[in-house]
Amino acid sequence: MKEIERFHEAVNNIFDTVLKIQKTNRKIIGYLCSYAPEEIIHAAGFHPMRLFSSKHEIILAENHLQSYCCSVVRGILEDSLAGRLDFLDGTVFPHTCDSMQRLSDIWRMNGKYQFFADLVLPAKLNTNSAAIYMKKVLARFKEDLEAAVGKKIIDTDLADSIALCNSIRKHLLTIYGLNCRYPGSIRGVDLYALVKGAMIMDRKEAADLLAGIVSHLEQKVYPDSPAKRVILSGSLCDTPDIFDAVEAAGGAVVGDDLCTGQRWFDSAVAEDEDPLSAIASRLMGRVICPAKHAGLTFRAKNLVSLVRRNRAAGVIFLMLKFCDPHAFDYPYLKEFLDKNGIKSTVLEMDGLQQSQGQFSTRIETFIHML
Amino acid sequence: MSEKPVDTTKIRSVKKMRDLMTTYYLEALSAGQNNKQVAWITSGGPVEPLVAMDIIPVYPENHGAMIGSAKMGEELCAKAEEMGYSFDLCSYARADIACSVEKGGPIGGLPRPDMLICCNNICGTVLKWYEIQARFYNVPLFILDTPICHTGYTPDIAAYVRAQVDEYIVFLENVTQRKLDHDKMTQVGKLSFEGQRLWQKVLNTTAHKPSPMSAFDAFFFLALIVTLRGTPIAVDFYKELIAEMEQRIKDGISSIPHEKYRLLWDNLPVWHRLKWLSARFSGHNACLVADTYTSAWCGAIQYIDEDNFLDSIAQAYTRIYLNIGVDQMADQVLDMIRFYDVNGLVMHSNRSCKPYSFGQMDIMKTVREKTGLPVLMIEADMVDPRSFSQAQAETRIDTFMEIIKQREA
Numbered sequence: 001m002k003e004i005e006r007f008h009e010a011v012n013n014i015f016d017t018v019l020k021i022q023k024t025n026r027k028i029i030g031y032l033c034s035y036a037p038e039e040i041i042h043a044a045g046f047h048p049m050r051l052f053s054s055k056h057e058i059i060l061a062e063n064h065l066q067s068y069c070c071s072v073v074r075g076i077l078e079d080s081l082a083g084r085l086d087f088l089d090g091t092v093f094p095h096t097c098d099s100m101q102r103l104s105d106i107w108r109m110n111g112k113y114q115f116f117a118d119l120v121l122p123a124k125l126n127t128n129s130a131a132i133y134m135k136k137v138l139a140r141f142k143e144d145l146e147a148a149v150g151k152k153i154i155d156t157d158l159a160d161s162i163a164l165c166n167s168i169r170k171h172l173l174t175i176y177g178l179n180c181r182y183p184g185s186i187r188g189v190d191l192y193a194l195v196k197g198a199m200i201m202d203r204k205e206a207a208d209l210l211a212g213i214v215s216h217l218e219q220k221v222y223p224d225s226p227a228k229r230v231i232l233s234g235s236l237c238d239t240p241d242i243f244d245a246v247e248a249a250g251g252a253v254v255g256d257d258l259c260t261g262q263r264w265f266d267s268a269v270a271e272d273e274d275p276l277s278a279i280a281s282r283l284m285g286r287v288i289c290p291a292k293h294a295g296l297t298f299r300a301k302n303l304v305s306l307v308r309r310n311r312a313a314g315v316i317f318l319m320l321k322f323c324d325p326h327a328f329d330y331p332y333l334k335e336f337l338d339k340n341g342i343k344s345t346v347l348e349m350d351g352l353q354q355s356q357g358q359f360s361t362r363i364e365t366f367i368h369m370l
Numbered sequence: 371m372s373e374k375p376v377d378t379t380k381i382r383s384v385k386k387m388r389d390l391m392t393t394y395y396l397e398a399l400s401a402g403q404n405n406k407q408v409a410w411i412t413s414g415g416p417v418e419p420l421v422a423m424d425i426i427p428v429y430p431e432n433h434g435a436m437i438g439s440a441k442m443g444e445e446l447c448a449k450a451e452e453m454g455y456s457f458d459l460c461s462y463a464r465a466d467i468a469c470s471v472e473k474g475g476p477i478g479g480l481p482r483p484d485m486l487i488c489c490n491n492i493c494g495t496v497l498k499w500y501e502i503q504a505r506f507y508n509v510p511l512f513i514l515d516t517p518i519c520h521t522g523y524t525p526d527i528a529a530y531v532r533a534q535v536d537e538y539i540v541f542l543e544n545v546t547q548r549k550l551d552h553d554k555m556t557q558v559g560k561l562s563f564e565g566q567r568l569w570q571k572v573l574n575t576t577a578h579k580p581s582p583m584s585a586f587d588a589f590f591f592l593a594l595i596v597t598l599r600g601t602p603i604a605v606d607f608y609k610e611l612i613a614e615m616e617q618r619i620k621d622g623i624s625s626i627p628h629e630k631y632r633l634l635w636d637n638l639p640v641w642h643r644l645k646w647l648s649a650r651f652s653g654h655n656a657c658l659v660a661d662t663y664t665s666a667w668c669g670a671i672q673y674i675d676e677d678n679f680l681d682s683i684a685q686a687y688t689r690i691y692l693n694i695g696v697d698q699m700a701d702q703v704l705d706m707i708r709f710y711d712v713n714g715l716v717m718h719s720n721r722s723c724k725p726y727s728f729g730q731m732d733i734m735k736t737v738r739e740k741t742g743l744p745v746l747m748i749e750a751d752m753v754d755p756r757s758f759s760q761a762q763a764e765t766r767i768d769t770f771m772e773i774i775k776q777r778e779a
């Protein structure tokens with residue numbers, strides 16, 4: 001399908017993607033994790049672009065970050081220092097883990113781009129005072145952006161950006177839903193490209209293309225699939241080969257708990273409320289990242305419910321080397337799954353270029369066990 | 371170079387300090403029999419309300435340090451790995467998590483908590499660690515969320531943390547079914563302030579040349595300001611310690627026999643190699659006179675208002691050393707370099723502690739640019755000896771000391 005191809009192109013050739021965005025007269029603000037309030041960035045007239053490591057060899061970042069730092073943080077810093085992100089007009093760092101926290105400092109101290117903002121979100125997301133604070137953080141961020149562009153962000157612009165981001169979320173959910181009902185209706189690598197593409201492409205273009213893909217997919221009739229249904233869980237998955245390996249083994253990814261997946265697009269921003277409050281509420285209520293706290297068993301319950309809702313047979317944990325928040329949660333999540341009779345396996349990812357061969361045996365064995 | 375144990379007149383207060391810590395742990399371990407409640411709290415957490423409410427505070431991190439010093443870190447950390455916790459996680463957390471299950475370690479494990487108090491001003495690790503322990507012990511957890519002040523303390527942060535101080539008190543009142551006695555709180559606040567002031571004074575004595583004590587001594591004497599902050603015990607003890615230090619200065623007694631070079635240490639101690647490191651440096655006539663770690667327990671004292679304690683701790687606990695931007699940390703390092711007049715900086719790149727270690731290389735660069743001082747980075751881990759190569763550290767230290775000697779010649 002040519003619409004899907006466009007996403008692959010956007011993902012594979014970031015510089016073309018950048019050129020296209022620059023033609024729309026939007027300056028580009030890079031963001032570091034799925035807690036970034038894209039709607040506000042977009043409403044200010046910027047283009048929100050999620051940054052991924054291009055996985056080049058770490059050379060320059062060696063002078064700033066020790067080897068026991070995760071590859072996401074080291075890789076993105078390397079890209080920046082090597083000039084591969086010179087197209088950026090600014091960056092925003094939502095506060096999550098310790099490594100990101102220090103990357104933000106190092107980034108700011110080595111300042112390369114015009115705009116810089118820290119978004120020091122609450123770590124606790126289940127109290128009233130945190131909700132009040134969250135909204136204030138967003139309001140301040142909005143002011144910072146306004147100061148940068150020299151004009152106010154008006155509520156109707158914010159509402160438009162919310163509607164646009166929501167439409168992307170809705171389409172992706174529909175596609176995930178279809179893929180869950182009929183595994184194989186779309187290939188895993190395509191799904192991966194759609195989500196990643198939607199985080200970096202011009203949002204309007206992404207929304208339009210996704211709408212086309214949805215109507216196309218919805219027209220077709222699909223046979224029942226015998227594939228073994230699995231869920232991915234972890235920080236991020238920027239290794240499309242994983243999907244191929246799962247499919248080659250007779251499995252299908254029918255849902256995820258990933259920062260570069262459902263955690264990013266699950267749940268919409270309410271469109272009938274004060275925009276800033278609505279964005280804050282979504283960030284408070286969405287499925288959490290393990291660097292945040294929303295009760296002692298939030299993530300485990302979410303994972304089990306994800307498995308049940310999507311009738312999955314097992315969970316594949318993707319553990320990025322040196323990622324503390326996820327590594328701390330792994331034993332309890334696994335135990336919770338075990339108690340619920342849900343099988344799981346764990347793949348250690350180093351975040352560098354990994355080939356399918358490195359994990360295909362493991363995935364194969366696991367899928368056959370299901 | 372001589373590897374003989376350093377010949378120095380022993381610091382008398384060491385014995386007293388050991389006794390105080392023993393009494394403290396005995397009391398904590400027998401809390402149950404005495405109908406007292408126990409709260410586990412992070413090292414940077416506000417302990418004063420606990421003291422005021424007669425709840426015994428226990429510090430898993432201090433326990434972690436004991437595990438490291440007793441060289442029991444490797445075994446416990448490995449145990450945690452068997453339980454599924456990655457080798458790459460903080461070794462305090464790994465050792466403690468394993469210890470809870472095993473009842474191992476130098477004192478057979480910590481007393482069971484009745485509640486957990488987690489303040490994330492030091493790291494995100496403690497948030498995960500305390501969640502794990504809250505599930506394990508099935509006890510209530512209070513999180514004091516202190517947003518990092520990358521570039522400053524905003525009114526938004528102030529209001530958020532201040533609100534949580536009240537939530538904290540409510541939490542304690544609910545768990546204990548008792549009301550906080552505000553007069554007692556005021557008293558404890560004053561004692562805490564006084565303790566921190568005195569602790570700073572203890573640390574300041576090492577500005578004297580030669581230094582009457584070293585950072586290794588400070589690592590040891592630190593335990594009181596961590597565990598007994600807000601009590602008269604800490605205040606009285608530090609008064610005596612200051613007197614002893616002043617006497618040593620008068621009598622010309624120094625920490626190492628021939629102090630020629632003075633060094634500043636950055637990051638947590640390498641608990642399992644304290645003796646070795648101290649001997650290695652003093653063999654070069656170098657004394658580690660100060661460090662960035664022990665001063666963290668008095669570094670935010672400027673924000674405390676002893677007459678308005680609860681109001682002021684929001685700021686004081688939020689703006690501690692680890693909860694600020696790397697550039698501000700570098701400024702503090704530069705201040706210490708000047709104040710203690712050191713000849714070099716030794717950075718412990720601590721595999722366990724990411725918020726402390728990431729950014730060190732930028733601090734190193736700033737220090738080199740602004741002072742021209744030599745900087746050494748040693749790779750280690752505070753508790754887990756598997757991340758430490760003694761041979762490598764030895765060569766690095768010797769080379770570093772040669773550079774200093776040439777520079778100062």
Ligand code: SF4
Binds near residue numbers: 097
């Ligand atoms: S959450 Fe994990 S993967 Fe993401 S930046 Fe932090 S340590 Fe790296």
Ligand code: SF4
Binds near residue numbers: 463493496722
């Ligand atoms: S050593 Fe570092 S990571 Fe571990 S508990 Fe202390 S501050 Fe946190």
